[in-house]
Amino acid sequence: xxxCHYQHTLAxxxxxxxxxxxxxxxxxxxxxxxxxxxxxxxxxTGTGTVLSDLILxxxxxxxxxxxxxxxxxxxxxRASTVGVHHSRLSCAAVAAxxxxxxxxxxxxxxxxxxxxxxxxAARDLALQSLASIDDEPRQKVLIQLRQWHFPWPFGxxxxxxxxxxERLSLELCRQHHARRFHPNGAxxxxxxxxxxxxxxxxxxxxxxxxxxxxxxxxxxxxxxxDFHHEPHESEQTHIGIAYPSIEETHPDYYTMRLGIEVLSGxxxxxxxxEIREKRGLVYNxxxxxxSLKGYGSILGYAGTSNDRAQATLDTFIAELQRLSDGVTEAxxxxxxxxxxxxxxxxxxxxxxxxxxxxxxxxxRGRIRTLDEIKAAIDAVSLEQVNAYLKNNRxxxxxxxxxxxxxxxxx
Amino acid sequence: xxxCHYQHTLAxxxxxxxxxxxxxxxxxxxxxxxxxxxxxxxxxTGTGTVLSDLILxxxxxxxxxxxxxxxxxxxxxRASTVGVHHSRLSCAAVAAxxxxxxxxxxxxxxxxxxxxxxxxAARDLALQSLASIDDEPRQKVLIQLRQWHFPWPFGxxxxxxxxxxERLSLELCRQHHARRFHPNGAxxxxxxxxxxxxxxxxxxxxxxxxxxxxxxxxxxxxxxxDFHHEPHESEQTHIGIAYPSIEETHPDYYTMRLGIEVLSGxxxxxxxxEIREKRGLVYNxxxxxxSLKGYGSILGYAGTSNDRAQATLDTFIAELQRLSDGVTEAxxxxxxxxxxxxxxxxxxxxxxxxxxxxxxxxxRGRIRTLDEIKAAIDAVSLEQVNAYLKNNRxxxxxxxxxxxxxxxxx
Numbered sequence: 001x002x003x004c005h006y007q008h009t010l011a012x013x014x015x016x017x018x019x020x021x022x023x024x025x026x027x028x029x030x031x032x033x034x035x036x037x038x039x040x041x042x043x044x045t046g047t048g049t050v051l052s053d054l055i056l057x058x059x060x061x062x063x064x065x066x067x068x069x070x071x072x073x074x075x076x077x078r079a080s081t082v083g084v085h086h087s088r089l090s091c092a093a094v095a096a097x098x099x100x101x102x103x104x105x106x107x108x109x110x111x112x113x114x115x116x117x118x119x120x121a122a123r124d125l126a127l128q129s130l131a132s133i134d135d136e137p138r139q140k141v142l143i144q145l146r147q148w149h150f151p152w153p154f155g156x157x158x159x160x161x162x163x164x165x166e167r168l169s170l171e172l173c174r175q176h177h178a179r180r181f182h183p184n185g186a187x188x189x190x191x192x193x194x195x196x197x198x199x200x201x202x203x204x205x206x207x208x209x210x211x212x213x214x215x216x217x218x219x220x221x222x223x224x225x226d227f228h229h230e231p232h233e234s235e236q237t238h239i240g241i242a243y244p245s246i247e248e249t250h251p252d253y254y255t256m257r258l259g260i261e262v263l264s265g266x267x268x269x270x271x272x273x274e275i276r277e278k279r280g281l282v283y284n285x286x287x288x289x290x291s292l293k294g295y296g297s298i299l300g301y302a303g304t305s306n307d308r309a310q311a312t313l314d315t316f317i318a319e320l321q322r323l324s325d326g327v328t329e330a331x332x333x334x335x336x337x338x339x340x341x342x343x344x345x346x347x348x349x350x351x352x353x354x355x356x357x358x359x360x361x362x363x364r365g366r367i368r369t370l371d372e373i374k375a376a377i378d379a380v381s382l383e384q385v386n387a388y389l390k391n392n393r394x395x396x397x398x399x400x401x402x403x404x405x406x407x408x409x410x
Numbered sequence: 411x412x413x414c415h416y417q418h419t420l421a422x423x424x425x426x427x428x429x430x431x432x433x434x435x436x437x438x439x440x441x442x443x444x445x446x447x448x449x450x451x452x453x454x455t456g457t458g459t460v461l462s463d464l465i466l467x468x469x470x471x472x473x474x475x476x477x478x479x480x481x482x483x484x485x486x487x488r489a490s491t492v493g494v495h496h497s498r499l500s501c502a503a504v505a506a507x508x509x510x511x512x513x514x515x516x517x518x519x520x521x522x523x524x525x526x527x528x529x530x531a532a533r534d535l536a537l538q539s540l541a542s543i544d545d546e547p548r549q550k551v552l553i554q555l556r557q558w559h560f561p562w563p564f565g566x567x568x569x570x571x572x573x574x575x576e577r578l579s580l581e582l583c584r585q586h587h588a589r590r591f592h593p594n595g596a597x598x599x600x601x602x603x604x605x606x607x608x609x610x611x612x613x614x615x616x617x618x619x620x621x622x623x624x625x626x627x628x629x630x631x632x633x634x635x636d637f638h639h640e641p642h643e644s645e646q647t648h649i650g651i652a653y654p655s656i657e658e659t660h661p662d663y664y665t666m667r668l669g670i671e672v673l674s675g676x677x678x679x680x681x682x683x684e685i686r687e688k689r690g691l692v693y694n695x696x697x698x699x700x701s702l703k704g705y706g707s708i709l710g711y712a713g714t715s716n717d718r719a720q721a722t723l724d725t726f727i728a729e730l731q732r733l734s735d736g737v738t739e740a741x742x743x744x745x746x747x748x749x750x751x752x753x754x755x756x757x758x759x760x761x762x763x764x765x766x767x768x769x770x771x772x773x774r775g776r777i778r779t780l781d782e783i784k785a786a787i788d789a790v791s792l793e794q795v796n797a798y799l800k801n802n803r804x805x806x807x808x809x810x811x812x813x814x815x816x817x818x819x820x
Contacts, residue, residue, distance in 0.1 A: 021433075022433045023431075023432045023433015023434065024433065024758050025754055025757075025758070026754060026755055026758055056677075057687075064687070065678075065683070068676075068677050068678045068683065068687075069678045069740065069744065071676075071677070071678075072675075072676040072677060072678040072744045072747070072748060073740075073743065073744050073747060074747070075747040075748055075750065075751030076751070077751065077752065077755060078677070092755060093751050093754075093755075094751065094754060097751075120690070121687060121688070121689075121690040124690040125686065125690055125693055128690075128692070128693040128714065128715055129693040131645050131646065131715060132646055132693055132694070132713060134644065134645060134646070135546075135547050135548065135644050135646045135648075136545075136546070136548075137545050138545065138546075234544065234545050235541050235544060236541065236542055236544070236545050238545075265482075266478075266481075266482040267466075267478050267481070267482060267488070268475075268478045268479045268481075268482040273475070273478065276535065277467075277474070277478075277531060278531070279531075280530070280531040280534040280535055280538075282538070283535055283538040283539040283542055284542075303542060303545075304538065305538055305541060330479065330483075333483065334479065334482045334483050337482070337483060337484070337485035338482060338485055340485065341485030341486070341487065341503050341504065341507075342487065344435055344436060344503075344504060345436055345487060345502060345503075347435075348434050348435070348436060348758070348759070348760070349758070349759065350758070
């Protein structure tokens with residue numbers, strides 16, 4: 001797919017990114033504002049999540065209902081979520097309609113009404129959403145894994161904590177908005193059937209006079225790690241496993257990624273064939289790389305029946321450690337093909353590309369082309385992968401289990 | 411997006427469908443074999459699901475490991491699932507690799523080894539997967555809703571029933587394969603960067619001499635419907651609601667769909683604004699059309715805290731019934747834009763298109779272009795929608811709840 005990129009940082013610090021994609025009618029937008037869960041005020045975990053709902057309840061000249069109706073009248077498929085680093089707004093539609101929505105997204109992040117009634121509803125929904133996780137142990141184990149494995153405040157639960165959400169005030173939400181929603185550090189990325197000249201003009205007009213604000217660095221507290229169990233009456237046990245890895249900007253990044261792909265890529269991955277296919281121990285098992293700024297990890301999950309839980313944990317750890325004995329040429333070839341195929345498929349989706357270029361810029365300060373990614377994958381040799389795996393044996397595991405009985409730590 | 415379609419039914423009854431998509435490197439394949447959950451042998455619910463795993467454990471000249479390795483060496487992103495009507499195999503990758511995989515997919519459906527050890531593992535995984543649903547009440551309520559709402563055997567749980575899976579034999583799986591895996595009624599659909607001439611030759615060669623077998627019609631038993639409750643200790647209550655609708659081939663299909671879009675499309679949909687945004691009753695609520703051959707339904711879900719469950723059910727039913735009072739011009743306009751936008755976005759994904767043309771052919775006997783779908787949506791008038799809604803008041807509800815306390819039926 002032919003590519004063409006655009007990058008321009010406005011005077012106020014907002015970075016505009018564009019990728020022109022041929023053969024598509026649509027465009028997709030990703031707007032990252034540096035107000036993620038890690039930046040929630042102290043003892044007010046979940047503020048960003050409540051705020052990400054509240055900013056949509058009226059902004060600029062439109063009240064809540066008018067705003068929702070207007071965005072739907074453009075046919076936008078849209079989402080708002082909160083991650084560790086950013087509050088994220090995204091949408092996709094026919095390209096002209098995504099362009100037309102930009103001034104309204106500027107209203108949403110710059111001029112939200114933050115009304116009292118909307119605050120009550122948004123906080124109630126955040127509390128309900130949090131409570132619903134009790135019925136979803138598969139999600140719950142990953143939330144807890146992040147809490148124990150990531151350095152604070154990266155590991156904070158972006159959904160919030162019950163007592164802190166109950167004490168949250170509209171006033172604090174307003175302060176948080178004033179303090180964290182600013183253009184410096186924000187990224188606006190569009191991919192699809194777009195014209196860079198028009199895009200630049202529209203963005204300058206809608207976001208150009210958004211005033212910058214001081215950035216406050218986050219200091220990280222090392223994670224507790226270790227082995228944790230939460231009792232839960234069920235026939236199933238859910239296991240989360242994490243260990244530290246290198247950052248995405250590290251020169252060995254693709255060397256490491258290809259090792260993990262041998263472990264858990266496709267259906268020929270070792271976890272799948274050893275734990276699921278051969279031994280029938282689990283119905284669901286995976287491991288994957290997780291990228292935070294300044295902190296890379298491998299996160300893994302297995303869900304299984306209680307009687308197979310200890311064997312599953314033991315086998316999972318054994319497979320992780322067996323990686324240091326190296327992989328075969330055939331395994332590496334499949335891993336390369338799998339990673340490149342995923343890159344190509346992702347390159348055909350405007351939504352995936354707008355998210356990817358925004359992530360690329362945040363982590364690396366620039367956009368990478370798909371050809372550059374493919375070349376980086378191809379450049380890795382078997383010797384490099386096996387040397388990396390030998391010298392970087394998985395260790396310092398954080399393990400979280402949810403089920404009726406604790407398991408023995410490996 | 412320019413379109414170009416190909417359709418050819420082989421002498422043995424297999425229908426080959428193609429859609430050429432510009433600007434993409436990839437292709438996606440969907441293969442539907444008429445061996446869905448509704449066709450599982452009597453008292454052997456889940457046979458199709460076990461078989462859909464088992465056919466991948468060695469086929470043609472390759473044993474289980476060789477088969478998995480080979481498909482992964484093509485970089486295929488692949489899936490196998492079982493629906494009501496079909497066992498479905500799908501994959502996506504660079505177009506040449508999808509083409510190259512076709513003879514192997516022919517091996518999988520025509521010449522699987524069905525080995526005894528593989529059978530044990532596949533059945534164990536099916537049992538584990540079924541047991542895991544006990545930890546997923548949100549999924550469980552929809553499975554039960556289908557069981558009570560669809561006519562038998564459409565409502566059978568494709569995942570299987572515990573006692574029937576425990577009694578399932580390899581012999582029965584082999585019989586089921588011999589009886590149900592045949593080309594007549596099967597559909598092979600490819601979308602993406604494909605050449606129709608080459609596709610036709612490859613498919614004739616790989617599938618042309620697959621012998622047809624007798625088709626056995628399914629007789630439907632009317633569904634029990636009604637109101638059901640399953641006790642489950644939790645702070646959450648999960649509600650499933652269903653009622654009969656028209657078939658997808660009915661002339662009023664888009665008229666009906668636009669009414670449901672007003673109810674539950676986008677964030678301005680009535681369910682979302684009335685139940686979630688205004689009243690803060692639920693964290694998750696939706697309703698949508700479900701298409702089976704000869705049987706259309708509306709299925710809906712709401713998940714909420716126990717103290718709000720009765721109010722949520724009452725409001726959900728009230729909103730369904732309020733539809734018969736009609737919708738506004740503005741609501742209909744947004745609904746049209748939303749449905750068309752979804753159609754356009756879907757038109758840019760090779761995977762979505764290969765699935766859609768296969769579904770189209772199964773339901774309608776032909777492929778529709780995206781322009782035809784958009785024109786059908788545009789042709790619907792406000793008068794038509796409101797007349798339809800007035801004359802087709804939702805009734806004969808099936809309602810399933812999972813939570814600590816039963817609710818009052820409306």
